Amino acid sequence: KQILIINGPNLNLLGKREPGIYGNRSFVDYLQTIEAMFPDVQLRYFQSNHEGELLDKIHELGFDVDGIVINAGAYTHTSIAIADALSAVTAPAVEVHISNVHARESFRHHSYLSAKCQGVIVGLGLTGYELAIRYLLNYQPPAIT
Numbered sequence: 001k002q003i004l005i006i007n008g009p010n011l012n013l014l015g016k017r018e019p020g021i022y023g024n025r026s027f028v029d030y031l032q033t034i035e036a037m038f039p040d041v042q043l044r045y046f047q048s049n050h051e052g053e054l055l056d057k058i059h060e061l062g063f064d065v066d067g068i069v070i071n072a073g074a075y076t077h078t079s080i081a082i083a084d085a086l087s088a089v090t091a092p093a094v095e096v097h098i099s100n101v102h103a104r105e106s107f108r109h110h111s112y113l114s115a116k117c118q119g120v121i122v123g124l125g126l127t128g129y130e131l132a133i134r135y136l137l138n139y140q141p142p143a144i145t
């Protein structure tokens with residue numbers, strides 16, 4: 001199986017960026033841990049600080065992979081384009097946020113992406129990504145009757 005993990009803007013700075021909120025582990029380091037956890041799964045990881053590049057990756061792989069784990073960073077709260085891209089492709093998606101966005105500023109409480117995802121995991125740190133992968137690996141699309 002193949003899972004696409006997408007991280008949006010500023011998430012390349014994980015480990016260095018506001019460690020009190022986001023922890024001190026880099027995503028590349030964490031990726032090695034989840035690769036070891038799911039040895040039979042092909043994890044495709046993509047990070048970009050550019051909205052259009054995130055769209056391009058969703059378009060490129062979103063019809064082929066078995067699931068998308070997406071943390072769109074601040075674009076979560078602004079991007080109708082990313083929401084439309086998730087609607088356009090066939091792979092089921094789970095939205096992840098490392099921090100508990102609901103315990104933070106009110107502008108982080110709304111997500112354009114949540115309605116396009118199967119579900120949302122917030123505030124569980126990096127563990128949210130592995131929980132999302134686990135869910136997507138077991139996901140069964142609703143039967144067409």
Ligand code: DQA
Nearest residue numbers: 010071073074097098099108
């Ligand atoms: C974030 C939460 C967003 O509000 C913020 O803009 C981020 C990271 C999180 O993972 O907690 O960049 O998506």
